Amino acid sequence: MKKKVLIVNGYFDSTRKAAKRPWKVPQAMAPMFLSGAFNDEYVDIRVHNEQALGPVDPALLSGIDMLVLSGLNSAFDRYLHLTAYAKTQNLNVIVVAGGGPVRILPELSKRYFDYVCLGDVEQIQDAIKDAWGSQYVCPLMVETGFALPKYALGNTRSRLKYVETSRNCNFQCDFCSLTGENNAYMKYSLEYIERQFREQPGGDLYAVIDNNFYGNSRRHFEQKIALMESIKNDWHKQGKSLSWAALVTSNFFNEKNLSMVKKAGCDYLFTGIESFNQEFHKNHNKHQNTLNSQVDIIRQCLDAGIAMFYGYMLDVVNSSVEDLKDEIDYMLDNHDIPLPSYFSLPIPMLGTPFFYEQLENDKILPNVRLCDLDDTTLSLRPKSSIEETLKFTRYIEGLSGDKSRVFMHSVKHTYRRRRSLRLRQHLVATVPALLLTAQQSLVKRKGGAASQQRTHLAGTDLLHESYKPEMTVDSRYQAYFEPTYLTDANGDITEDLAPDLVKEAPIAVGLDRLAIKA
Incomplete structure (x- = not known):
């Protein structure tokens, strides 16, 4: 059997x-x-x-x-x-x-x-x-060391398909989990890339899920673009089209690169804008974002006929709530650029330089659980008061009070960029912005109303519904439904996690202090 x-x-x-x-x-x-x-x-x-x-x-x-x-x-x-x-x-x-x-x-x-x-x-x-x-x-x-994904096991009815042409990233932003894992950037062979496309014909959009599609090899990048243009031309002869999206870093954006990918069928790009504040990028070793103005990058991408998506980090640790509200107001009032696909609070990803810096500076709150490390939960000591920051966190979760501004921004941005992008691109690009205000109501309908309100504060927030067992489990495994704590009541790494996190801690951020706990 x-x-x-x-x-x-x-x-x-x-x-x-x-x-x-x-x-x-x-x-x-x-x-x-x-x-x-x-x-x-x-x-x-x-x-x-x-x-x-x-x-x-x-x-x-x-x-x-x-x-x-x-x-x-x-x-x-x-x-x-x-x-x-x-x-x-x-x-x-x-x-x-x-x-x-x-x-x-x-x-x-x-x-x-x-x-x-x-x-x-x-x-x-x-x-x-x-x-x-x-x-x-x-x-x-x-035979090859790689295996072709079994796409048929996924949602085969979806018109969105996924491919991967490389792995990891050649940059080391201090808050990124890839930096914490410290794996080298790896390029896939052209044969492997082509096979992924050929195994999934008929998609309306192909999402290239590389952490950095542009990478650190100009030659490999150009070879990939030539391959994708070849596939696009072959499919065009068969009456099919190739439209794709990719994630690139800010050093990608110039007229030549945008022209190349557009010719090969690229209609959408995602990049880690993170912030319009250049000091933010310098502080987080994200120097690729300091080469050009992030607003200019977005405009350049749209001018090339490619829709732009980006995420935005609201750095409550180093910026006041008042300053962050000003940043959101700037985006809502600037109809020439799209709104972010999501807002995120800073997350102390385990093992990253940012994590150890926050730990050394006693910025990680007490009683933080691993499940609290998400983009809508405050796990770090903010610059403004905790009460004011939590109120701001509840605001950004659905942009409450600004839903009409979000809608009007989408309308005016679409009109202003009506000649840059096709109708389908406008429709796709508008969805993330509108979901900023609607996703809470969508989740309620699908998951049911919560029995209590969230606090958005690590250590006190309600646990996910999954922590309540759906069946009777053996007594040996009942403790598996207790949350795993990252920090104790004093804000120090717990004894359970110390053997892993102390071992990874660079000396420069206080190995001696951590070792006491181990």
Whole structure:
């Protein structure tokens, strides 16, 4: 009989509700890539992305032989929930865990999971071989070291398709989880890239989910663009079109590069604007954003006929609430540029230079839980009072009081840029801005109203609905539903996490003080 495998992208929605976000872009693709490591001849695979589909039904964890877990740093406790469900129903199930939480917390992870994968998705083949034998590994992975994602296991009805042409990033912004993991930038072969496109014909839009599509090799970048232009021309002869989106860093933007990608079918770009304050970029080792004005970059992109998306970090640690409100007002009043796709509070991502700097400066609040490390929860001491900052946090979650300004901005921006972008680009580009004001009501309809209101303050905020078990779990795993704490009542790293985080701490940020706790 074939082995049964369930691959889950563990996810806690920032609203703390059992929300479904199928419209959120990008979706987690690690489960698709992980699925490509298994040999279909010997394994039946199911994939569940909790970001898009909501929390997995514990019944799906019954009867499986292996549970594979992936997710973001804040999802560590979700890994524990799923492990508890699986082990309760089958004590012999093999649990393989990887992704950000495990790479940053390997010692803690070894307590709970059978296999702890600290490398990239391809490392799962080592766990498969050790558990069952090499015949269970996809022959393509054995031959090339890579496996083609099993796209058919995902949402095949979606007209949005995903491809990847490189991995990691060649920059080291101090707050980025990629910097904390310290993995080298890696380029994929042109053959592997082309195969991803050819395996998914008929999409309306292809999202290139690289952390940095531009990268550090001009030659590889130009080769990728030539390949994508070739695919575009081939598909055009067949009556199909190729429209794609990618994430690039600010050093990408010049007339030549924009012209090249536009000719190859690029209609949308996302970049980490983060802030219009240049001091912000200097303080966070984001020097690529100081080469040009961020507003000029956006205008240059739109002038080239490419819609622009960006995120914006509201640095409550170093800026007052009053100053941050002025920044939002500037964006709402500037109809020549689009609004951000999202606003985020600063997050002390585990293992990053920013995390250790905040820890050394006693900026991390007491009793912070891993699940509090999201973009709508205050986990750092703000410049303004905590009360004023929390009021501001509730405001940015839905831009309450400014919904009409958001709508009018979208209308006026679309009119002003009516000659730069096509109608479809305008429609796609308008969605994130409107969702800034609507996503709370969408989540309520899908996940039900919460029994209590959020505080948005780490350590006191309500826990995600998933912390309440949906089935009776074995007594050995009941503690898996208790939240994992990052800091204790004094704001120091907890004893559970100290072996991992102290080991990674650079001496320059207070290794001696941390070692006391270990």
